[in-house]
Amino acid sequence: MRLRLFPTTFDTQLVSRWRVSVNGEAVHPNLTDGCAVPEGVWSGDGPTEMLEIVAEGDVERSDDAGVVRGLKERTPTELFLRPTDLTTTNEAIRGLAEGARRPDRLDTLHTLAAAVRDAVDYRPETTDMATSAAEALAQKAGVCQDHAHVFCAAARHLGLPARYVAGYYLPGEDAGLSQTHGWAEGYAEGLGWVGFDVANRTCPTRDHVRVAIGLDASRAALISGAVAAPATGSSEERMTASVAISSQQQQ
Amino acid sequence: MLSRTAANLYWMSRYVERADATARLLTMGARMTMLPGAAARGDWQSVLQAAAAGMPEGDVIGRREAIRHLLLDGEGGSIRACLIRARANGRAERTALTSQMWEALNDDWRHLDTVTEAEASQHLPAYIDWAHRRAATFRGATETTMLRDDRYDFVRLGGQLERAAMTLRLLEVKYLALLPERDVIGGARDLYQWTALLLAASALRAYHHVYRGDYAPWNVADLLVLNREFPRSAAFCIERVRGALGRLEDRYGQRHACHDQVEALNARLAGVTMEQVFADGLHEFVTATLSEVLSLHATIGEAYDF
Amino acid sequence: MFDEMTVGGQVRPPYAPVAAWLDETGLPLLDLRAKEAEALFRRVGITFAVYGEGGDPERLIPFDLVPRVIGAAEWAQLAAGIEQRARALNAFLYDVYHRREILRAGRVPSRLVTSNPAFLPEMIGFDPPGRVYSHVVGIDLVRTAEDHFAVLEDNCRTPSGVSYMLENREIMMRLFPDLFAEGRVRPVDGYPNDLRRTLEEVAPPACRQDPEVAVLTPGPFNSAYYEHSYLADLMGAALVEARDLFVRDGRVWRRTTRGPRVVDVIYRRIDDDFLDPLVFRPDSMLGVPGLMNAYLSGGVTICSAPGAGVADDKAIYTYVPEMIDFYLGEKPILANVPTWKCSDPDDLAHVLAHLPELVVKEVDGSGGYGMLVGPRATKQEVDAYRKRVEADPEGFIAQPTLDLSTAPTLVGGEIEGRHVDLRPYCLVGKEIRLTPGGLTRVALRKGSLVVNSSQGGGVKDTWVLSEDAR
Structure with missing residues (x-):
């Protein structure tokens, strides 16, 4: 199992304590990729009924208007112009993108984020992990992953590097429980990578914890695993996830 | 390998x-x-x-x-x-x-x-x-x-285990077919059945050679389960499985659960007579032995990681 | 048209022994020997499968008895050129996954690399052992004149065919021992040992004893399975499929009847996409889960390195002379074939205007599939291909139809000239090792320029002479 559940520290995100375990066994990252995302692996012995993956720790976020600075990345930004299966453009996406084109790049990205959200209604369970940007736009509905995919596909069409971010989000003061969250980052020359939480019509705030990034959601997956099927009988997989975040005011 | x-x-x-x-x-x-x-x-x-x-x-x-x-x-x-x-x-x-x-x-x-x-x-x-x-x-x-190396041992293991399983399965099925009613045991109908059974195990000649006389259910069962000279009997095949596993143990210097299991199974088949088996119920004995053989197949797979 | 054996009615010096042998032996005996050779090949079991053709899935590749000969001085020049190219390609790969100097300098368009599907983001910043990416570089060469060889394409991933190079020689030595009696033909049987040493030299940091090498094959149904098992046997390496391997504690293990055994170096003959389902193809059950993590954290070496294919793309090919200049500060010893890039509007216009004269290829194609040989195509074929090029110019390059050299070949009981190419195999580890010769492929159909085995090509034993006759 490949785990990319390790948020990293950058200028406006300080990770002071973080621990990941699988069935109580600690997993430490053993490498960091070219986008500064750490990963670790865990493998099990023999048949397993259930895996419990726990990631917990303290992260201190400060306001940055979504601008991510201070990451030690080695990946060229232009890599994020590359389309993937989930972010292939079609006429509709290109049309959406062209409508958002502005003289200023940052302006373009903001306009695009709003346009994507207007075009794709937030409706849970209308799409799944394998829904592409084009499909989500065609049915005018989706979830945060689909918003981010449409945003990435359109931005790339305009020649602006864009990527998918997987992380955590604390939706409100009292909300204790949510799913993991996905948003996008676009690259604005001179400013750097800027986050756009398209689904929530905002740039990432102090309530967003940035964990992993990739060309699309499948490549930014926090957890990916393979199950060896037993020689006889069948195997089934089911995954449930819950995220509990509590916010602490700084003293 | x-x-x-x-x-x-x-x-x-x-x-x-x-x-x-x-x-x-x-x-x-x-x-x-x-x-x-x-x-x-x-x-x-x-x-x-x-x-x-x-x-x-x-x-x-x-x-x-x-x-x-x-x-x-x-x-x-x-x-x-x-x-x-x-x-x-x-x-x-x-x-x-x-x-x-x-x-x-x-x-x-x-x-x-x-x-x-x-x-x-x-x-x-x-x-x-x-x-x-x-x-x-x-x-x-x-x-x-x-070549008599470990490859040969695995070929032998598969063949002998299959033979044991097939003989036991035959007996399990025919035994049920034979006993719809208790009272017909020993009747004329059984004769056909037991002959056919021996035929299916290529054991007709062997039966006469070993037991001479008439067909008797316990003799037929003895030949197919416990006899140590008849090459399709469960006991014979398990003895050969034990031999192949023993050679692997010597070669690799590794003993696994399947080694203990085959020893136990072999000892059980060697330490019992047909009178006892019939007294306790032939069907139960055959079923238990068959499931032991199938379980041995699984533990061999575990031991050698396939 | 240049013939390798005869120029202006005169036999060229390197071919003198072969010409004499052909005369002495006579055609009927040669024909008989050809049948013996076929029987030998079939017995050994060297077969290959042809995709999408149905029929016998275990087919023989046709073997031609008449050797292809390269003189000592000719080879010295070729060898220097091949090694130079192998060095430059590896330097390029290291660069594009690190500082990207050649892209920043504008010598190679950055887009060609970064947007290339063979360029793997996972490899950015990673240092493979010895900084080697392509451990077996297969360079396809053609000859157009006595003094002119040109590179048709580079193969940086897993070039196949080396088993034919070895078996062709074995069969020739067996059938015609007298031919080799003079001892002037340089042997090729050191290749498996050289390959093993090359692989051992790039053992991963985690390897503490003698490196354990394994050949990773897709399995018996792959067309090159024979080659995989043959090389594994000759190297004394394990032949494994992905399901025989697993990752534990940062290292790769193979399942054996004696329990898990560590694997240090994997000579893989499967594509990048099927290495690790956790990274490349989540939908695929193929591959070894966790293999990339083990590789990137120094627990195993994968040869060739994932992502090495970005250097043998046909669009990148046109820039290899730039690489040689940029990294080595040398002049290219081997020329490229002039190439038009359909991504360039001017080039595209030229290509579309001259389609019937050109050879057009897909930039990521291989095996002779999906190409257009203009002069041999019908008008309908040309028109259909034109539509494909217009729809996706970036996907194509074009080259002039080359006047490939011919070599004497036994066809239908007669000796006739047939077009040939040459694929040498260059090994790159701590040092560079090059087996003299390589695989000569021959287009058996008269006039045909397509030498791929999948398209009716055959093979020949390839001789490099140890010294030239004076």
């Missing part, structure tokens, strides 16, 4: 044995249906059960259906399917086989592809002979050309 290689060799040999045993079951079925009372007994049903060939529930099984399921089908437990699988396993490990072994699997392997049920029914003995010859040629090639 890669575990995958071991698994392929093991299964290759199992499938050859299964094809051979299935051919004998066909002979048994063909003979029983020629005997009085065949229609009421549902002989082909029990034959298919013994072959573990899988059959459609509730279907009427006649000679044609049996020939299809046991001889001609491209899938399931038919002779053709077994030989195709044996060849596929062998093909994956061609470098581990001698050329004679490979030829024994490869020559004429499409022989049954175009045979119709009508043709097969008309010339059934010839097709059964053909299947026996394929198995015999393969065994002969293995015995005379294969």
